[in-house]
Amino acid sequence: MRNQIRKLILEAIGDSRGEKQFFGEDFIKKLNDNVFLEPLPVVSNLSEYYTRLNYILNDLNLNLIAQGHFRHVFETGNPDILLKVATDQMAGSLTAVDANLQEVNRFNRYPRFFPKSYAYDEDGVWILVEKAKTVIKNDDDFKSAIESSFECFRNLDAIVKMMIEYYANYALGILANDPNIQNFDKFDHKKFLQEIKSAFDGTHPRFSRPTIDKSVIVWIFKGVLSENAIDKRSVKHSIEYKLRIVVGNVISELRRFAFDPDEGNLSYAEEAHKRISRAAVDSRMINPIVEWLVLHFLRDRVFISFVNMIKDENITPWDIRTTNVGTNSNGELIVIDASTF
Ligand SMILES: Nc1ncnc2c1ncn2[C@@H]1O[C@H](COP(=O)(O)OP(=O)(O)OP(=O)(O)O)[C@@H](O)[C@H]1O
Ligand SMILES: [Mg+2]
Numbered sequence: 001m002r003n004q005i006r007k008l009i010l011e012a013i014g015d016s017r018g019e020k021q022f023f024g025e026d027f028i029k030k031l032n033d034n035v036f037l038e039p040l041p042v043v044s045n046l047s048e049y050y051t052r053l054n055y056i057l058n059d060l061n062l063n064l065i066a067q068g069h070f071r072h073v074f075e076t077g078n079p080d081i082l083l084k085v086a087t088d089q090m091a092g093s094l095t096a097v098d099a100n101l102q103e104v105n106r107f108n109r110y111p112r113f114f115p116k117s118y119a120y121d122e123d124g125v126w127i128l129v130e131k132a133k134t135v136i137k138n139d140d141d142f143k144s145a146i147e148s149s150f151e152c153f154r155n156l157d158a159i160v161k162m163m164i165e166y167y168a169n170y171a172l173g174i175l176a177n178d179p180n181i182q183n184f185d186k187f188d189h190k191k192f193l194q195e196i197k198s199a200f201d202g203t204h205p206r207f208s209r210p211t212i213d214k215s216v217i218v219w220i221f222k223g224v225l226s227e228n229a230i231d232k233r234s235v236k237h238s239i240e241y242k243l244r245i246v247v248g249n250v251i252s253e254l255r256r257f258a259f260d261p262d263e264g265n266l267s268y269a270e271e272a273h274k275r276i277s278r279a280a281v282d283s284r285m286i287n288p289i290v291e292w293l294v295l296h297f298l299r300d301r302v303f304i305s306f307v308n309m310i311k312d313e314n315i316t317p318w319d320i321r322t323t324n325v326g327t328n329s330n331g332e333l334i335v336i337d338a339s340t341f
Pocket of ligand 1: 065066067068069070071072073082099115129130131132133134135323324326336337
């Protein structure tokens with residue numbers, strides 16, 4: 001064991017003086033103990049677990065910075081490198097050792113999407129990995145990382161809004177000349193655009209949140225992964241399926257909240273304005289908007305290769321979630337916990 005970890009670390013960094021600087025003096029000095037030979041026995045032998053944990057904390061002098069369901073994560077003497085140690089906890093039939101070995105096998109093959117793995121135990125008990133710049137803990141940060149990594153998600157709200165306006169203006173041109181449409185003169189175009197704008201930015205009094213907010217972005221992102229990997233839809237079909245639901249919802253929300261002519265106490269003119277607005281924004285615009293958006297998403301090679309990678313590696317898509325994702329030094333999304341359950 002000792003020779004193995006020393007050898008692997010040496011392979012990763014070169015010489016033994018550098019090694020100490022790289023991983024911390026105590027860690028390197030005390031590798032002759034066999035603390036890592038077995039996973040930490042958190043389930044099977046709690047007192048032995050505390051003994052070993054103490055050893056890692058006090059003798060190897062590493063800080064425990066996080067605990068997942070079945071791995072403990074320690075800082076090493078090097079601020080950029082973490083040590084992930086398996087416990088004897090399982091998740092279904094998956095052991096922590098299996099999870100470590102899956103990461104060993106995956107991380108360095110997709111440097112864009114995972115932290116780097118520096119050295120590891122061939123039995124999967126521990127793995128030395130690059131520390132993510134940030135660990136994503138909420139949907140705000142998840143959304144920002146998705147947008148900075150994948151162009152197709154950027155300004156999605158503005159794009160959808162613009163397309164709705166485009167098709168609505170087209171429809172209004174037709175409605176203006178339709179003899180069956182009464183009181184077209186009561187339609188207020190400026191007000192109409194303002195109502196759409198406020199629905200999108202969440203300032204409309206009848207909308208509790210922006211129509212395409214952070215949770216929608218994260219929902220599309222995760223949903224495309226699941227449709228593709230679990231339901232075995234093609235990438236194109238997975239994207240189309242999720243976007244159709246989002247665009248359909250936005251349009252029905254606009255009709256229901258912003259342009260509802262039955263809303264109480266409307267003046268005659270207001271009622272006519274809402275009725276015509278509603279005629280201009282209808283479900284017929286869903287298809288052309290979704291078709292355009294699907295092409296826009298398919299053009300984003302980074303996103304498409306991420307989706308394909310999740311499927312090819314058989315990574316469980318629902319595990320791609322807050323606390324299992326982070327950002328690298330470029331602010332791009334990386335997966336720090338990539339398991340197949
Ligand atoms: N490369 C990394 N960079 C920064 N922090 C990390 C890294 N890997 C793990 N962590 C931290 O350690 C925590 C646990 O790690 P990880 O999710 O890999 O363990 P796990 O036991 O598989 O967790 P779970 O199954 O509960 O999601 C993470 O939520 C994160 O806070
Ligand atoms: Mg995790």
